[in-house]
Amino acid sequence: MMRQYELVERVRRYNPHVDEDLLDRAYVYAMKAHGAQKRASGDPYFSHPLEVAAILTDLKLDDATIVAAVLHDTIEDTDSTREEIDRLFGQGIGQLVEGLTKLKRLDLVSKRAIQAENFRKLLLAIADDVRVLLVKLADRLHNMRTLHFVPSDKQARIAQETLDIYAPLAGRMGMQNIRDELEDLAFRHLMPEASQMIKAKLDELREKNGQIIAQVERELRDEFSARGIEARVEGRQKQPYSVWRKMERKSIAFEQLSDIFGFRVVVKTTEDCYRAIGVVHTKWPNVPGRFKDYISTPKENDYQSLHTTVVGPGRQRVELQVRTSEMQDIARYGIAAHTLYKDGRVADRDVLVRESRAYQWLQRTIELLAEGDSPEEFLEHTKLELFRDQVFCFTPKGELIALPRGATPIDFAYAVHTDVGNSAVGAKINGRVAPLLSRLQNGDEVEIVRAIGQIPPAAWEHLAVTGKARSAIRRATRDAVRAQYTGLGRQIVMRAFVRAGKDYSEDGLKAALPRLARVSVDDVLAAVGRGEIFSGDVVKAVYPEVVDERKAVMPRPEGEPGWFPLPKAASLVFKVPDANGESSLNSIPIRGLRGDLPVRFTPNGGAVPGDRIVGILTPGEGITIYPIQSPDLIAFDDQPQRWLDVRWDIEEGHPELFPAKLMVTAINEPGTLGMIATLIGDTGANIDNISIHELSADFREMIIDIEVTDLKHLNGIITQLRAKPVVSKVERVNG
CATH class of the missing domain: 3.30.460.10 (Beta Polymerase, domain 2)
Structure with a gap:
């Protein structure tokens, strides 16, 4: 085990102004703190922090880093506290030691989650002071050198973690000597025969x-x-x-x-x-x-x-x-x-940011922590970036963008700026239009085509390579979904105020926030849109004298052929459409699946413009649209607060397809299916799915999911199908 004077002499070789007293005090303090603790090898535990300090003296690091190495396990493995370290050695050294201390008593469900949260904490500490990383890598290096003393069931886990995280991290920080040794030590334990x-x-x-x-x-x-x-x-x-x-x-x-x-x-x-x-x-x-x-x-x-x-x-x-x-x-x-002694002091973070591309990468990685990722997602994204080789591409203005190998224009767009990625709709590579999924090569010049108001598809998250792109896509998707729920909630709440005969104002709603247990108006509106808060409760929070409309009893439209009797209270939140399928102007406009509201159609038959429709608010999913004749609505008879007044709002000149379902009974002979499919396609409709069931040797029943523009379009298809000699029966499916 290294003696006290030997540690001082190792530092003195490159720093003649070594603070001998500081090193001596740290040596004695750590030796007493670790006491009789032993390592798996049987050596005194104190030998480990001394070896870590020795590795760092080879890197010619400052006194504070060497002291932090000597003390790095005291808070985690002894009775020492951060306050005591601060008092005896200063807050700077205390902060370094705290950054190297694993989180204790984590309320997490798996070892992987604990590993991820500790890695996240480590990177946050590194962001404040890169010397934390240097001590951690030296700590891991000595642990790997002595890994053969550790029980065999732990060796593989520690070696794999080293190969997954610490060796690539050393590589990204440019510390090739340490990376090489970490990789070969891990390789030796994970694949001894190959090694x-x-x-x-x-x-x-x-x-x-x-x-x-x-x-x-x-x-x-x-x-x-x-x-x-x-x-x-x-x-x-x-x-x-x-x-x-x-x-x-x-x-x-x-x-x-x-x-x-x-x-x-x-x-x-x-x-x-x-x-x-x-x-x-x-x-x-x-x-x-x-x-x-x-x-x-x-x-x-x-x-x-x-x-x-x-x-x-x-x-x-x-x-x-x-x-x-x-x-x-x-x-x-x-x-x-970059941290070698310069006039007796270590380079500060501003100098590192200015001089070191590696530290700039680290800072960008740390920014991902603010994006709301779970620790495990953050760890996975960081590992993705650590492992990949690089390609170098250029913007049209000649700016160099470094990306992981396998990156696409999606990753390039987010590397330029998050706003560029969010608004990307296409790309040109070396002047030629190319798919956004193209793999970029070294030297490519990439131009991103943008569109105002574009929202990145959620599927991009699984196509992107870089953690920054994935995180930004997920955040944009979250924001878009929240905006949809907020917009839906605003419409529901405004109509609830109209029904109650009260004026809606955001100032009034702000005053009622404590009663609704929300911190902002948008939080309230989003909660209403998600079905977490009933709109009547919002009205009552602003105007306590209003009667809860869930307790009201109102007449319901009954008796009309083909119509499902609505629940008695539903007429307050649902207005029966008129003969043209339109509701009052107080109803919520429905444009389709690509509108600005979280809308979906019932999978049991869908709904098309021209149908009389009703909306059912499903918590966490938005509005589900049903045709009024759907028997599935029976399930919501006792939940009138979920019924919404909705109406079609179709934009002329921009036809959209809507889902419907047909049941066709046809003769079982060659060419029947082709004839039916061709007829539907010729009308401009789209077949989404077909399932075929055998009724008898001569007849087959086809359930066809189709997409049409409106009820007239659908009825025209039904009429043409019924005219075909191979078709015995055609019916529209509703629930």
Whole structure:
């Protein structure tokens, strides 16, 4: 176990102004707090936070971060409190330790939900101070190094969590060294046989190609030296998990991989990078399509380098990366490179936001927390973005947009701005009209076609790739549904005030909000639209003297052939349509499924313009429209408060199709079904579904769900079907 003075000396190597007293006090405090606690290995528990601190000294982090590492488990696993940490070490260190403390006593139903909520809390803490992330990654790295001491039933879960969350998170923060080690440790526990097999093949290949590697290094140094380029050349080998992942992704064998060995060239300046790549391409032919410039277009984790593949000695493919020393630091340490000591202090968040694309990505991810996602949805969306490689696309103005591989113009639109995504109706890719579901490629120029008032379809949520797009689509859908319920509720409430002979005003409704247990007028109206509050209760809350109309007894329209007798109280909330199927102007206008109200039609026969209709308010679902002759209305005879006065409001010149159902009895002979379908199609109607039942050897009964413009259209189809010699009987189905 590391001694007290050894910790101080490790920090002093890169920070001569180390606060020795602070480190000493933290060491002693944590050692006493953890006391006799033991790790699964049998070692004193205190050895773990010391090893975490040691990992962070390799990243040359400030004193506060090292102290937070030493103390990071005290609040969670000992009797220490945040208040005590603040008092002894300051609020800054207390905040770091609190951010690293898992939530306790969570009232959640599953381990997955607990994991998600803890991850959410961690990211919120990282948003305040990125050093929380650095300590957490170091903590996870040491836990993975000692995972073999943990009971076997926990090893797989911890390794999978590391592979799912922490290794990709380290990668997105540019901390490639930590990512590589986390992935290989997890790989070793999750797939030990595959890990051992690949490691053995890599060792065998290294021994076989040792001379070629040395030859390439020597020739590169000689070429650079001859042209006055000061460069350091290092051979490198892919990590076992990286090899496995590529084999899986491309479905190829180990022997088919051509880039297991590569070379890194480190030079002084950016200009030298391009000079060096010119030297390499002059000496050896490059492989077409394998040159990538991540200097002019850095990755989102701040990675910068030039990549190329050439055909080197012995006709072997050789992969090279060329970068400066500063780029090398960022490639190794990622966001930690931005927190190296600058005049004795760590870079603040504003500096990170300005300098680090990785931190900008993290900030955008944190914004998703404000979108109302559940913790599990947030975790899933974050994992989606962590795992995917990137494509780089451009707006028509030349702005670069980085997206996960597999992203579509939908994701692109939301990456530009949420309003652009919500109003998107089409896209042009490289000047050509393309479907919104097209997969984008590197270098595509994407123009989004927009329409005012557009609402993104709910189905887009399952088509989008990025968490930002999915979250925004879900929020827009929620808002649109709420707006529909609010609009329906406003119409219901206004008509309730008219029936009561009272004036409706939002000011009056605001004054009654406490009696309705709602915080805003829109909340009340939406609740009425969803059927959670009865409109009469709203009237009574504003005007207490009004009699509850649910207790009134009114005459009902009875006796007319084909009409269903309405409940006695229904006439207060439903006005019988006139002979033209129209109700009074106080009724709610119905335009169809694509109107601005939450409307659906009864599945047992539907309703079409020209029918006399009634609306039934279903809590949480909006209005269900029934033709007045539907026997299904019997079920609502004792619920008069759910009956609504509705009328058709069809926009001329913009015909819409409405659902209806026909029962057709026809002769069972070849061509009958085709004849019926052709007739219906020729009238401009649409067949939505057909079910066929055998009545006898000679006759079949067809239940046909069709869509028509109005009652006249429907009756015309019925008349034409009855005229066909193969048709025995046609009836409209109502319930």
